[in-house]
Amino acid sequence: MATVLDFPRKAIDGASAAALAPLRPFLPAGSVDEWGRDEHLIDALTPFVRLRWRAIIDGEQHLPARKGALLVTNNRTLSFSPLSVAWSLARLTGRPVRFIGHPDIAPLGPAMRRLGAILQHPDEVRGALHHDELVVLGTSTTPHPRQAGRVDSAMVGAAVLAGVPVIPVASMSSPFGRRIRVHVGAPVRPRTKRRGPLAETELADITQHHLQRILDELGGVRTGIAPLDWVVEG
Amino acid sequence: MNCVRGQRVLVSGMGGELGSLVAAMLEAEPWVGPIMGVDVDPPRRRLRRATFHRIEPHRRDAIVDVVTDFDPHVLVHVAVWEPDARVGTSQARAFTDDAAIAFLGAAAECRSLQSIVVRSGIEAYGRGRHSLTRPDEQAPLEPTSQYGRMVVGIEATARATGQRVGVPVTALRLAPVLGPHVPSPLGRLLRQPMVPFSLLGDAAFSVVHDDDAARAFVAAAERRVDAPVNVVGAGAITGLQAIARGRRIPVPLVGPEWMLTRRLSHLIGAPIPEHVLEVLHRGRLADGSRAQALLGVSPKVSTIEVIDRLFAWESVVRMPGRAEAVA
Numbered sequence: 426m427a428t429v430l431d432f433p434r435k436a437i438d439g440a441s442a443a444a445l446a447p448l449r450p451f452l453p454a455g456s457v458d459e460w461g462r463d464e465h466l467i468d469a470l471t472p473f474v475r476l477r478w479r480a481i482i483d484g485e486q487h488l489p490a491r492k493g494a495l496l497v498t499n500n501r502t503l504s505f506s507p508l509s510v511a512w513s514l515a516r517l518t519g520r521p522v523r524f525i526g527h528p529d530i531a532p533l534g535p536a537m538r539r540l541g542a543i544l545q546h547p548d549e550v551r552g553a554l555h556h557d558e559l560v561v562l563g564t565s566t567t568p569h570p571r572q573a574g575r576v577d578s579a580m581v582g583a584a585v586l587a588g589v590p591v592i593p594v595a596s597m598s599s600p601f602g603r604r605i606r607v608h609v610g611a612p613v614r615p616r617t618k619r620r621g622p623l624a625e626t627e628l629a630d631i632t633q634h635h636l637q638r639i640l641d642e643l644g645g646v647r648t649g650i651a652p653l654d655w656v657v658e659g
Numbered sequence: 660m661n662c663v664r665g666q667r668v669l670v671s672g673m674g675g676e677l678g679s680l681v682a683a684m685l686e687a688e689p690w691v692g693p694i695m696g697v698d699v700d701p702p703r704r705r706l707r708r709a710t711f712h713r714i715e716p717h718r719r720d721a722i723v724d725v726v727t728d729f730d731p732h733v734l735v736h737v738a739v740w741e742p743d744a745r746v747g748t749s750q751a752r753a754f755t756d757d758a759a760i761a762f763l764g765a766a767a768e769c770r771s772l773q774s775i776v777v778r779s780g781i782e783a784y785g786r787g788r789h790s791l792t793r794p795d796e797q798a799p800l801e802p803t804s805q806y807g808r809m810v811v812g813i814e815a816t817a818r819a820t821g822q823r824v825g826v827p828v829t830a831l832r833l834a835p836v837l838g839p840h841v842p843s844p845l846g847r848l849l850r851q852p853m854v855p856f857s858l859l860g861d862a863a864f865s866v867v868h869d870d871d872a873a874r875a876f877v878a879a880a881e882r883r884v885d886a887p888v889n890v891v892g893a894g895a896i897t898g899l900q901a902i903a904r905g906r907r908i909p910v911p912l913v914g915p916e917w918m919l920t921r922r923l924s925h926l927i928g929a930p931i932p933e934h935v936l937e938v939l940h941r942g943r944l945a946d947g948s949r950a951q952a953l954l955g956v957s958p959k960v961s962t963i964e965v966i967d968r969l970f971a972w973e974s975v976v977r978m979p980g981r982a983e984a985v986a
Contacts, residue, residue, distance in 0.1 A: 437852045441906045452903040455963050457895050459944055460793055461863045529788045531860035531940075538792070538862070548798060549791045552946060 460553065462521055463539040470540075471516070477603060480513035484609035487592055488518060493557040494612070495550070495584035496522075497632050498594040499640060500563035501570045506596045507563035511541055513607050514559065514594075523553055524561040525580060547583045554587035561594070564633065570597060571643070573636040581632065582625035591632050595639040610639050665692035667771065668880060669731035671762040672738030673711060674698030675745075676841045677778075680873040681737060682709045690881060695729045697722060697762070698738065699754075703840065716757035719764075726765035733880045734766040736777040739813060742806050743930040744842040752809055759813045763820045772826055774883040776876060777817040779830040781889060782807035782934050786941035795946040796832070796887045804934035814887065827885030831875050834891040834945060835938065837965050838869030839972045845938060846969055847929045849901055855920050855931075855939070856898035858911040862942025863895035868965045871958035878954040888954060891947030892962040898939045904963075905970035 445452065456465035488494065498510045507524040515522040527534050527542035534542075543549050543560065553560050562581075564574035573595075584591050590612035598605040613632045615624065668685055672678040673696025685691045686708045694709040696702065702711055714721045716738065738758035740751035766772050784794040785803035802808045814830045821828035837846045845866070848854060867890055875890045902909045912920060921931045937943065951957040960968075 433852070437908060438906050441902075441908045444908055445903050448899070448903070452900050455894060455896075457863045457897055457900065459863075459865070459893070459895050459946075461895065461942065461944065531857070535860040535862050535942075543792060544789060546789065546791060549793075552791065552793055552795055556946075556948070 457539070458521065460523065460541075460543060460558075461535075461538040462523065462541040464521065466539050467512075467515070467541070474512060478509050478513070478598070478605045479603045480509070480516075480605050480607055482513055482517050482607045482609070485514075485517055487609045487611050488514070488559065489590065491557060493554040493587065493589040494559055495554060495581065495589060495591045496559060496561045496594045496609070497576055497581075497591060497636060498561055498563055498596050499573045499636055500566045501598075502566045502568055503600070504570070504596075504598055506598065507561045508540070509598065509605055510594055510596050510607055511561045513605065514561070514609075515541070518559070520559060522559045522561060524563070525550060526563065545577075545580070547579045550580050551583035551587050554584055554589045564636070570599075571640045573633050573640055576629040576633045576636075578625045578629035581629040582622070585625050585628065591628055593632055593636040593639060595636060595643055597640070597643050606643065608639055608643060610635055664690055666690055666732040667693050667695070667729060668733045668735060669726060669729060669762075669766065670694065670696040670709070670735045670737060671758060672698050672736070672778075673709065674700035674702050674713075675737065676703050676838060677836060677869055677872060678737040679703045679706065680869055681735060681876045682706050684873050684877045685709075685735075685880070688877060688881070693729070695725070695731070697725060716754050716761060719757070719761040722761040723765040723768065726762065727768050730769045730771045731766065732771050733774045733776065734762065734772065735876055735880050736762055736775065736813070736817065737876065738762060739778045739810065741842075741844065742934065743844040743932040747930075748805055748932060752805065755809050755813065759816050763816050767820045767824050772824060774826055774880065775817055775821055775828045776879040777813055777828065777830050778876075779810040779814050779832045779887065780806065781832050781834050781891065781943060781945040782937075783811045783814065783832055784945065786937050786943060790941075792942075793944045793946050796889055796949060804932075804937050806932065806934040821885070827883045829879040829882075829884050830887040831872075831879055832887055832889045832945065833872050833875075834865045834867040834889075834947075835943070836869050836872050837866050837969050839968075841869050844930060844932050844935045848924065848931055848935060849905060849907070849966070849969060851907065851924070851927070851929050853908040853910050854898075854902045854905075855910040855912050855917070855924075856902060857940045858913050860940050861897045861899045862940065863897050864938045864943040865891045865895050865945065865947075865962045866965050867892045867958050868960040868968070871960055874956050875950065875954055875958075878956045882954055884953045886953060888950050889945045889947040890950055890958065891945045892958045892960055892965055893947075894962040895944055896962055896966055897942075901966050904966055
């Protein structure tokens, strides 16, 4: 005859509470959304992020209130501007803002996914945009802070297929200062309506051009120390 | 699509929790006429109208005989054995393959057949490197686990059958199904007192409640959509969050010790098959937004509610003995 062993409920509860006590503030269920972004973790890390970046944002009226959009930002080497722009705009709009590109290997990949990263894959981006998400795409990296790199036309193609606007977002930051200036431009409109792959190729080129124009208008980095600004400007 | 009344529905795998739930829901549908079920085990719940045949999946001739005699309008193929749910991986693969060939083959011989609904899983998308985080139905099928390959095989067989006989095939790609009596390796693992989780990649996953999965089958049988449909509970949860909600002891693991953990877990009755390990390491999400448009239903119970219910289900229901009850 089999015997039923009683589950040592109290002992397990005690051990579990002790083991999870330090992690409990980071573990509210429901904080992870269907793309793996963890709002609670982001809230918890925000004070630390503010120690590094203090964002000044303008042009936010160009962001759609509910619909999705592909936000294309310039990307100076080691500036992490897609992350900082996504973080700043999420704080401003109260909407989750995702950014494209994370290495798909543990532990960095899963950690970045919790911060809102999605894969650099057209289908992944199309899926997010189709679900009315705001997605930040960094241009190819450049050494100069005021130079807009090449815009990935495959990602722009995802926006074209999802039927959402492509919006240039210029960001200006300095490796030595906290201040990061984010300027959201008007949605880019293609000159000619195309039916084929030229649509995304041309839209990517125009977006790069618009982004460059906004960066030129923003002017250079101003840390308050002229020699430092010259160094940063290259 | 509105079906005419009196449709004959064949439910393969009616003995299982999900199959018997589907059959019970079909009994309440006004468009459903006679219901017949076949499985290796008798149904898990009381069915009032359905007839049942207990036949092992390898007895293809017997299955073909009863199916062709019944001549169904709709085949609901639920006879899929998830590895380490009721049987081990190799047996699960053999049973699933035998059942798919026998039922789909037999249904193709039936003149009245109008629609096929098959059980698949979001494991079909795979979780390899650079796999989409939240694949929709158009995403490529690149399974990375044995169970994933099994469900892709079922879908391929069903699609080929549907094309040959000219009937629509709906493949329901279910998230891991959890329910009070559903044999699920993931559910069993999460209910252990100590639960391992991946310290480096505690990824998010979604699940679906068995009621919602069964409702999707019934809707698919009625609507007859010729497409795959993801059926996924809303929201997501990570392994560690699930452990915290269930007040289990978390066991953080990094890499090689998973092998030992899997063996130990197997010994204590909660084997961790490849696809469950994948859930803990890489997560498992899918875009289930098309279900409402295609089937007219979407899961009512969210992933977090399913996980909460998983921990609330009684392990052992104690019935007082006869003498004790009298006293």
